[in-house]
Amino acid sequence: MSKSAENALLTPEALAARIHAVAGIAPVGTALVLGSGLGGMVEAVEGVQIPYADLPGFPHAGVSGHSPKLAIGTIGATRLAVLGGREHYYERGNPAAMRLPLETLKALGVTRLILTNAAGSLQPDMPPGSLMLLSDHINFSGLNPLIGEPTDARFVPMTAAHSPALRAALRAAATQEQVELHEGVYAWYSGPSFETPAEIRAIRTLGADAVGMSTVPEVILARFLGLEVAAISVITNMAAGMSDENISHEHTKAMAPLGAAKLARVLTRLLA
Ligand code: HPA
Numbered sequence: 001m002s003k004s005a006e007n008a009l010l011t012p013e014a015l016a017a018r019i020h021a022v023a024g025i026a027p028v029g030t031a032l033v034l035g036s037g038l039g040g041m042v043e044a045v046e047g048v049q050i051p052y053a054d055l056p057g058f059p060h061a062g063v064s065g066h067s068p069k070l071a072i073g074t075i076g077a078t079r080l081a082v083l084g085g086r087e088h089y090y091e092r093g094n095p096a097a098m099r100l101p102l103e104t105l106k107a108l109g110v111t112r113l114i115l116t117n118a119a120g121s122l123q124p125d126m127p128p129g130s131l132m133l134l135s136d137h138i139n140f141s142g143l144n145p146l147i148g149e150p151t152d153a154r155f156v157p158m159t160a161a162h163s164p165a166l167r168a169a170l171r172a173a174a175t176q177e178q179v180e181l182h183e184g185v186y187a188w189y190s191g192p193s194f195e196t197p198a199e200i201r202a203i204r205t206l207g208a209d210a211v212g213m214s215t216v217p218e219v220i221l222a223r224f225l226g227l228e229v230a231a232i233s234v235i236t237n238m239a240a241g242m243s244d245e246n247i248s249h250e251h252t253k254a255m256a257p258l259g260a261a262k263l264a265r266v267l268t269r270l271l272a
Contacts, residue, residue: 003055010056010101015109018055023048023072027109030080032267033098035117035214036249038234039067041264042084042126047073049157052085057100059087065252072108076272081105088214089143091191095217096145102221112166113222114270115231116263118252119186120195120211120239122204129258130235131266132182133170134162137216137231138208146224156223166230173269179262184209186233188216197241211239232266234259 010018034041042049052058052068059068066085073079086099105113119132126132146154167183176180187203189195191213195203203211210233222229236255239246245251 012103012107022109028081030112031105031110033083033115037253038260039084042071043068045071045073070191076243078271095143098218113227113229115210115215117215118236119210119233120237121235127180132233134186134231135183136185138187140187163228174266187211194247195240
């Protein structure tokens with residue numbers, strides 16, 4: 001069998017075994033997924049790093065500003081997995097692109113997942129550099145990663161999808177770090193083009209506070225897998241039509257570090 005054919009068949013358990021072979025078998029309870037421009041926290045993990053290229057089914061290194069590797073080890077008192085980047089729907093048109101990586105985390109013992117992303121703000125009092133904890137989300141894409149899932153498990157309740165307990169823990173960590181943590185609703189827009197000002201006015205009317213191109217499919221998949229999940233946005237720009245600044249991926253990557261340092265403090269406190 002060719003190497004690629006062999007790799008194509010890997011199950012979550014087989015991927016977990018590959019990871020165990022490098023990182024040891026001590027259970028990993030928590031996982032972080034790092035968004036655009038936020039990959040630096042991979043380096044904060046005391047442990048091992050595994051390139052996604054060694055884990056078939058993990059994201060293609062498709063988006064600049066991501067760090068395509070998995071770190072397994074400790075931050076503070078917590079043994080965790082940190083995914084340096086994700087695959088977005090807009091890369092290959094697959095809303096379930098993160099299913100195998102999340103199933104692999106579950107096979108490693110992960111029960112608690114924290115997602116991060118870069119996002120545009122729809123709230124004038126939430127400028128670039130702000131952090132927003134997702135209280136809820138709007139799936140503005142019409143897509144769903146569970147389409148095609150044949151079992152009744154596909155009917156996932158989403159009423160308290162963003163874990164109240166984990167959100168409370170993140171809020172407490174932010175308070176301890178004296179970091180302002182906004183809270184609001186995130187709308188998933190498929191991308192890769194940015195939104196029009198009319199689309200932003202529309203989703204603002206619908207109740208969104210921030211907009212981005214990720215996270216929502218992962219929240220759905222996490223709940224499908226029974227993981228406790230919460231997500232934090234780093235605001236990199238005011239959404240289209242809300243300010244004169246231009247919106248671009250370059251700008252996102254340049255602005256992400258503004259909030260990334262605060263985000264790292266909040267997460268490190270949570271894990272301490
Ligand atoms: N829209 C969508 N995704 C984003 C934005 C935005 O304004 N900023 C960072 N990611």
